[in-house]
Structures are given as C-alpha cells and as structure tokens.
Amino acid sequence: MADQPFLTDIKTLRERARQHIENGAVTQGYSADRETVIKLLNEALATEIVCVLRYRRHYFMASGINAESVAAEFLQHSNEEQGHADQISQRIVQLQGEPNFNPEGLLTRSHAEYVEGTSLTDMIKEDLVAERIAIDSYREMINYVGNDDTTTRRMLEGILAMEEEHADDLVNLLQEMGA
Numbered sequence: 766m767a768d769q770p771f772l773t774d775i776k777t778l779r780e781r782a783r784q785h786i787e788n789g790a791v792t793q794g795y796s797a798d799r800e801t802v803i804k805l806l807n808e809a810l811a812t813e814i815v816c817v818l819r820y821r822r823h824y825f826m827a828s829g830i831n832a833e834s835v836a837a838e839f840l841q842h843s844n845e846e847q848g849h850a851d852q853i854s855q856r857i858v859q860l861q862g863e864p865n866f867n868p869e870g871l872l873t874r875s876h877a878e879y880v881e882g883t884s885l886t887d888m889i890k891e892d893l894v895a896e897r898i899a900i901d902s903y904r905e906m907i908n909y910v911g912n913d914d915t916t917t918r919r920m921l922e923g924i925l926a927m928e929e930e931h932a933d934d935l936v937n938l939l940q941e942m943g944a
C-alpha cells in the first residue's frame with residue numbers, strides 16, 4: 766500500500782476547492798447531473814406541497830364516528846409532508862437551484878393528485894394512493910441519484926422511509942375501520 770490510487774492527492778484537492786468557491790457545496794467532484802437532480806427535487810417538492818394541502822383539507826373535513834383519531838393522523842402527516850418540502854427546498858438551494866413554489870402548474874409538477882374525497886374512508890384511500898405514488902417515485906429517484914450525490918440520496922432515503930410509515934398508518938386505519 767504505497768499510495769492510495771483512488772483518492773485525489775491533497776494538493777489537487779486544495780487547488781480544486783479554491784476554484785469556483787461561489788458554488789458553495791457544489792464542488793468539482795460532484796458527479797451527478799445537477800440540473801436533472803434539481804428538476805427531480807422540484808417535482809418532489811410539488812408532490813409534497815400537494816400532499817400537505819390534501820392532508821390539511823382532510824384534517825378539517827374529517828367527520829363521523831372515527832373522526833378524531835383519523836383527523837389527528839391527517840394533521841400529523843400534513844406536518845410531516847411540510848417537513849419534507851422544507852428539506853427538499855433546502856437541498857435545492859445547496860445545489861445552487863431555486864425551489865419552485867409557484868402555485869401555477871403545481872398539480873402538473875406533482876406526482877400525487879389532489880383528491881378531496883367525501884367519506885372518511887374515501888379520504889384515507891386517496892391518501893394511501895398518494896403515498897404509494899410517492900413511495901415509487903422516491904425509490905426511482907434514489908436509484909437515479911445512486912452514488913453520484915450521496916447527500917441527496919440519504920435525504921430521499923429518509924423521506925422514503927417516512928412515506929412507507931405513512932402508508933402503513935393508513936392501511937392500519939382502514940383495517941381498524943373495517944373498510
């Protein structure tokens with residue numbers, strides 16, 4: 766082990782870091798396609814915002830015999846989706862992009878749909894469908910990013926794990942309600 770062939774030598778590393786310091790966290794070693802990653806993250810951001818809104822609506826509209834516990838779950842999910850939206854926005858900025866909060870075209874950018882639903886069961890089912898869409902799209906994004914942007918990947922993995930929890934919560938609610 767005379768040298769470490771897979772690591773960049775210190776001199777080159779130091780020189781490279783001094784170039785384009787305005788790019789902040791994005792260094793020359795960043796091997797992902799930054800524009801594409803930002804575009805994908807903006808689609809995920811739109812999805813999260815739509816999920817915040819849908820869960821919020823369901824929280825306020827939940828009524829009936831099981832309403833209280835279900836509404837509490839809707840509110841918690843809504844807040845957690847907001848947390849995801851914030852994480853994603855932060856990462857977009859770190860990547861020298863701009864988070865897209867434009868209400869115009871939000872539903873087109875979003876993977877998940879905004880369905881109001883009438884009964885409590887309808888609402889839970891629609892939320893479950895949206896979670897399943899989110900799960901698949903996050904999984905695809907994780908595979909796309911691979912080892913080229915491990916920070917984004919770790920963030921997406923964390924979010925994916927929570928969407929899976931959300932889906933699981935909703936399935937349990939449906940079972941408890943005998944739906």
Ligand SMILES: [Fe+2]
Nearest residue numbers: 813845846849
């Ligand atoms: Fe989310």
Ligand SMILES: [Fe+2]
Nearest residue numbers: 896927928931
């Ligand atoms: Fe979720």
